[in-house]
Amino acid sequence: AQSVTQLDSHVSVSEGTPVLLRCNYSSSYSPSLFWYVQHPNKGLQLLLKYTSAATLVKGINGFEAEFKKSETSFHLTKPSAHMSDAAEYFCVVTVKAAGNKLTFGGGTRVLVKP
Amino acid sequence: NAGVTQTPKFRVLKTGQSMTLLCAQDMNHEYMYWYRQDPGMGLRLIHYSVGEGTTAKGEVPDGYNVSRLKKQNFLLGLESAAPSQTSVYFCASRGSGANVLTFGAGSRLTVL
Numbered sequence: 001a002q003s004v005t006q007l008d009s010h011v012s013v014s015e016g017t018p019v020l021l022r023c024n025y026s027s028s029y030s031p032s033l034f035w036y037v038q039h040p041n042k043g044l045q046l047l048l049k050y051t052s053a054a055t056l057v058k059g060i061n062g063f064e065a066e067f068k069k070s071e072t073s074f075h076l077t078k079p080s081a082h083m084s085d086a087a088e089y090f091c092v093v094t095v096k097a098a099g100n101k102l103t104f105g106g107g108t109r110v111l112v113k114p
Numbered sequence: 115n116a117g118v119t120q121t122p123k124f125r126v127l128k129t130g131q132s133m134t135l136l137c138a139q140d141m142n143h144e145y146m147y148w149y150r151q152d153p154g155m156g157l158r159l160i161h162y163s164v165g166e167g168t169t170a171k172g173e174v175p176d177g178y179n180v181s182r183l184k185k186q187n188f189l190l191g192l193e194s195a196a197p198s199q200t201s202v203y204f205c206a207s208r209g210s211g212a213n214v215l216t217f218g219a220g221s222r223l224t225v226l
Contacts, residue, residue, distance in 0.1 A: 009154060032213055043118070043204060043217035044157075051213075090156060100213050104156035 002027040004093045006105035013081045021076040021108045023091035033074040034092040086112045120218035127195045127225045135190040137205030144210040146188035150201040195225045
């Protein structure tokens with residue numbers, strides 16, 4: 001079985017300050033991990049993915065995430081928040097051995113203050 | 115290239131009414147999915163399809179039916195809507211060799 005927990009349901013940051021969104025996962029097999037972003041009234045868009053290559057993954061819009069197997073974490077960061085980063089972010093885990101079933105975290109809503 | 119298109123975008127139903135949500139993709143993807151999104155619960159899989167003519171149950175299939183008569187279309191039906199089915203519904207698809215989903219923009223359904 002696999003699961004994913006996003007540790008913060010809401011994160012509030014000031015524009016220009018760093019963003020950290022925390023994600024922990026559980027999986028019996030080697031996982032693939034993703035971060036998706038959902039802007040208001042839009043569908044989900046892929047930010048980045050980890051699929052067992054480099055543990056530090058760079059995505060779109062200046063985001064990156066680091067896969068840490070020892071901590072079973074895949075936290076998402078950005079050095080400097082922009083107003084356009086205000087959205088909901090989902091951490092997702094999938095395992096090939098489980099038929100590539102995707103399991104979503106509960107989401108983290110990011111508010112960016114001017 | 116439209117990607118994944120969902121219709122309708124909004125709908126209000128009364129309890130007991132029926133309706134169908136349509137998902138169309140133009141990427142020749144084999145796999146298609148229907149999810150529902152509720153606050154604090156992420157996305158939960160309702161039904162999915164691994165190819166034309168096939169469907170399978172996801173985590174929360176009760177009260178929904180699906181059909182995949184054509185490869186590009188995946189229909190989600192509610193035979194007798196209930197207030198608990200008030201949600202935002204997302205369709206997604208992916209190719210057979212990929213594990214990244216392409217999502218539609220969502221369909222907001224309210225059941226009174």
